[in-house]
Amino acid sequence: MKYAGLLVMPAGFFLTIAAIVLFPGVTMRTAFVLCGLAVEVMALVVTVRGHMQLRSENR
Amino acid sequence: MTPLAPMPFPETSFALTLVLLLMAPLAIAGLALMNVGLGRSRSAAQSMLGTLVVVSTAVIAFVLVGWAIASGNDRDLVFHVGGKAWNWAGAGQVFARGLSSVPPRAQLILLSEMLSVAMVALIPWGSGADRLRLPAGAAIAAVLGAVVFPLIAHWTWSGWLAQLGTNFAIGTGLVDSGGAGPVHALGGMAALAVIWIAGPRKGKFPREGLSTAMPGHNVVYVLFGSLVALVGWLAWNMAGTLLWLNAVPSALAVVAVNTILSATAALAGTFLVTRIRFGKPDASLCANGWLAGLVTSSACASVVSPLEALFAGVVAGIFTPLLVESFELALSIDDPSGAVIVHGAAGLWGLIASGIFAPQAGQFVAQLIGVSTLLGLMLPLVYGFFWLMDRVISFRVEPDGERLGMDLHELGGNAYPEFVVHRDESYR
Numbered sequence: 001m002k003y004a005g006l007l008v009m010p011a012g013f014f015l016t017i018a019a020i021v022l023f024p025g026v027t028m029r030t031a032f033v034l035c036g037l038a039v040e041v042m043a044l045v046v047t048v049r050g051h052m053q054l055r056s057e058n059r
Numbered sequence: 060m061t062p063l064a065p066m067p068f069p070e071t072s073f074a075l076t077l078v079l080l081l082m083a084p085l086a087i088a089g090l091a092l093m094n095v096g097l098g099r100s101r102s103a104a105q106s107m108l109g110t111l112v113v114v115s116t117a118v119i120a121f122v123l124v125g126w127a128i129a130s131g132n133d134r135d136l137v138f139h140v141g142g143k144a145w146n147w148a149g150a151g152q153v154f155a156r157g158l159s160s161v162p163p164r165a166q167l168i169l170l171s172e173m174l175s176v177a178m179v180a181l182i183p184w185g186s187g188a189d190r191l192r193l194p195a196g197a198a199i200a201a202v203l204g205a206v207v208f209p210l211i212a213h214w215t216w217s218g219w220l221a222q223l224g225t226n227f228a229i230g231t232g233l234v235d236s237g238g239a240g241p242v243h244a245l246g247g248m249a250a251l252a253v254i255w256i257a258g259p260r261k262g263k264f265p266r267e268g269l270s271t272a273m274p275g276h277n278v279v280y281v282l283f284g285s286l287v288a289l290v291g292w293l294a295w296n297m298a299g300t301l302l303w304l305n306a307v308p309s310a311l312a313v314v315a316v317n318t319i320l321s322a323t324a325a326l327a328g329t330f331l332v333t334r335i336r337f338g339k340p341d342a343s344l345c346a347n348g349w350l351a352g353l354v355t356s357s358a359c360a361s362v363v364s365p366l367e368a369l370f371a372g373v374v375a376g377i378f379t380p381l382l383v384e385s386f387e388l389a390l391s392i393d394d395p396s397g398a399v400i401v402h403g404a405a406g407l408w409g410l411i412a413s414g415i416f417a418p419q420a421g422q423f424v425a426q427l428i429g430v431s432t433l434l435g436l437m438l439p440l441v442y443g444f445f446w447l448m449d450r451v452i453s454f455r456v457e458p459d460g461e462r463l464g465m466d467l468h469e470l471g472g473n474a475y476p477e478f479v480v481h482r483d484e485s486y487r
Contacts, residue, residue, distance in 0.1 A: 002255075006439045013435025016428055020227055021141040026421065029229075033427050040435040051255055052391050 002050030005043045012039030068164040072301050075308050076167050079298035083174050086291025086353075087114065087181060089284040093350065094185035096280030097343060097396050101464025102189045103276065103474035109184055109193055113200040117180035118173050120204035127151040128209035129172055130165065131217025143226045146218040148210065164302070171302055172212055174295075175242045176204045182246025183253040185396030187454070189260050189273075190461055191253065193469055195454040202444050203249060211241040211437055216303055220432065223425050230414075230422030233429040236299035237292075237357030239409035244433045245441075247403020250394065252442040257454040259393030261461050270387055273395070278342045285346045292353045293318050300361040310361075317360035318353065321372035325352025328376025336380065344380045347397045351375040351405035358409030363416045371412040375405045407433065 019032030091110040098106050121129075130151035137144045158166060180200035187196065214220040215235055224232035235241070264270050275281055296318045300306045306314075329348025333341040352372040359371050382400045386392040392399065407430050414426030445454070455461075460468035467473060 006442055009435045009439045011435075013431055016431040016435065020223070020229070020428065021143070026424075030424050030427075033424055033431065036435065037427060037431050040431060044434065044438075048390055048392075 005047030008043035079294040082294035089288025092284030096277040097275035098188035100276040105465035114177040117200035117204035121176040124205040125209035183249040186250035188395040230425040236303040239358035239406040243402040244406030250398040317368035318356040321356035322352040324372030325376030348376040351379040354405040355409040367416040
């Protein structure tokens with residue numbers, strides 16, 4: 001789960017890059033950059049949850 | 060930010076920047092004092108020696124290899140996507156060859172980035188206190204100095220992030236003259252990776268009950284370190300403004316005012332939050348809040364008004380103690396120096412805040428793209444590097460070494476030989 005989260009984070013980054021290249025309009029570009037960030041934050045949450053799970057198993 | 064090479068750099072600016080950069084190591088000294096004070100007494104000497112080791116390793120790795128990637132000039136490596144140029148790495152000379160023949164400004168940039176890489180390497184060292192081995196700290200510093208920092212530094216100050224304005228009309232590109240992103244946010248992320256890989260200190264999270272409190276051994280070091288760091292930060296922010304924003308020296312007073320306001324407002328915020336939360340103000344959390352304000356100012360101080368700097372500082376001061384507590388109690392993250400929040404979260408907040416208050420249209424999006432790059436690319440990259448390195452050089456000290464204390468185990472002597480040293484039996 002931890003590694004899945006870490007692998008999803010670059011997906012959010014590439015969503016941000018795609019927004020820069022594909023959308024010249026301010027609104028769409030901003031919306032997609034925010035979506036990219038949201039994906040990264042969700043991936044971070046998954047990574048942290050994975051870390052907590054590992055800790056509780058090792059206690 | 061504006062690309063560097065063609066801009067004039069008067070002699071006055073050169074002399075002033077050089078003097079300021081010579082004062083900037085005080086920020087590193089302050090942080091080192093804080094790290095030592097927040098760790099345990101039985102690891103104090105190892106912590107301070109480790110500071111010198113990681114700083115030396117990072118600086119040498121950067122000058123030998125990293126500077127070639129970080130430097131920006133007309134020979135940079137560029138690829139084209141969507142009809143636009145993406146400047147992704149410098150193509151300078153390794154071993155800093157030919158340094159005496161490059162423009163004076165580029166020499167100052169090398170000096171500035173040498174100090175920046177020292178700071179980046181020091182941040183995870185503080186988070187690994189009491190269990191991170193010296194060789195592991197040196198290896199982490201080498202990787203950060205040779206590869207990771209040069210890449211994000213190049214992107215931020217002369218590469219594709221800096222050119223978002225000219226290539227895609229997104230504000231003026233990423234603005235971060237004090238290094239809140241490539242220095243502090245990156246350092247905070249490296250700290251998180253170290254904590255995840257090395258694990259918590261023995262006895263920190265017992266099988267039953269909440270986490271065990273392991274307070275810093277010398278709060279005076281911590282608070283004095285905060286004051287020393289202020290002097291270094293003032294110099295750092297002003298030097299960054301001259302170097303990266305091509306500001307005139309007369310603009311520096313506002314930068315200094317903003318830096319102080321951000322730190323003091325953050326301290327006030329943390330003081331109030333801890334007073335309300337615990338009934339009394341918490342000294343080490345207040346120092347963390349102060350430092351978070353300084354980190355926030357790294358991005359903000361040169362581009363916002365004093366009132367906006369105050370607001371950014373207050374917000375950093377409020378979220379710092381709340382997040383430090385949540386990370387430890389709710390998320391089982393053992394971070395003795397609080398670096399993940401103080402440098403990582405406050406660095407990202409500084410980038411966002413400078414976008415919120417920027418007068419240029421689209422600047423907020425440029426700052427968000429910088430945040431996205433750090434979080435989405437740099438954190439997994441750093442974790443991946445460290446995970447591989449841990450397979451070769453174990454990050455964590457052996458259980459017996461942790462029980463003895465890092466000073467005795469790694470150095471063969473204590474920092475305070477006359478004092479009684481608390482062993483692990485003192486804790487649950």
